[in-house]
Amino acid sequence: MNITREHFISRSEREKKNGHLGMVFWFCGLSGSGKSTIARAFEKVLFEQNKQVYILDGDNVRHGLNSDLSFSLEDRDENLRRLAYLADLFSDAGMIVLVSAISPLKKHRDFARSVVRAKFFDVYVSTPLDICEERDVKGLYKKARRGKISDMTGISSPFETPTHPDISMQSIDEISKLTSHIS
Numbered sequence: 001m002n003i004t005r006e007h008f009i010s011r012s013e014r015e016k017k018n019g020h021l022g023m024v025f026w027f028c029g030l031s032g033s034g035k036s037t038i039a040r041a042f043e044k045v046l047f048e049q050n051k052q053v054y055i056l057d058g059d060n061v062r063h064g065l066n067s068d069l070s071f072s073l074e075d076r077d078e079n080l081r082r083l084a085y086l087a088d089l090f091s092d093a094g095m096i097v098l099v100s101a102i103s104p105l106k107k108h109r110d111f112a113r114s115v116v117r118a119k120f121f122d123v124y125v126s127t128p129l130d131i132c133e134e135r136d137v138k139g140l141y142k143k144a145r146r147g148k149i150s151d152m153t154g155i156s157s158p159f160e161t162p163t164h165p166d167i168s169m170q171s172i173d174e175i176s177k178l179t180s181h182i183s
Contacts, residue, residue: 011118014094018052020182022091022118028103028162029125030154031140032132034171038125039098041172045179051096056083058101073151077108084112091118096182104159121181124165129154 015021025042027035039055046053058079062069066082069075083099090097103109113120132154133141144152151157162168167177 033127
C-alpha cells in the first residue's frame with residue numbers, strides 16, 4: 001500500500017497547545033459495570049479543568065460509524081478494532097480519549113494498546129456479575145437468561161478478567177485513581 005501519515009502540526013505541538021499529553025483511558029468491564037458512568041464523570045472533571053477530552057462509548061459509536069455492525073462475535077471484534085484506531089487518531093490530536101467498551105477478551109485490550117501510539121491506560125471496572133445483573137439497565141441479562149440474546153458477555157460469552165490492568169476500580173468514588181495519571 002502506498003499510504004503515509006503526514007501532518008503539518010505534530011502531536012507534541014498539539015499537546016503543548018492543549019497543556020497536556022494526548023492519552024487514552026480504555027474502560028473495560030461487563031455490561032452494567034459502570035464504565036460509561038465513570039467515564040462521563042471523569043470527562044466532566046477533565047473538561048472543568050480545561051482539558052481537551054472526548055468519550056468514545058461503544059454504544060454511542062454504534063449509532064454512526066459502527067451502525068453497520070451487529071453483535072456477532074466477528075462484528076464485536078470489528079467494533080473494537082475501529083474504536084482502537086479512532087482513539088489513536090483522537091489522541092494523536094492531543095486529546096484525552098475515554099473509551100468505554102466491554103472489551104471482553106484480553107486480545108481486544110492488547111490490540112487497542114498496540115494500536116494507540118499515545119499513553120494508554122487499561123481501566124478495569126471490576127463490578128461483579130451479580131451486581132451488573134441487579135442493575136441491568138437495558139434488560140440484557142434478563143433476555144440472555146431467557147435465551148433471547150446469544151453471546152451475552154458474562155452469561156453465554158466469555159469475559160476474560162484483566163489480570164494486570166493499569167487501573168482497577170469499582171465505582172465513581174474512585175475517580176482519583178484516574179485523575180492522578182493526568183499531567
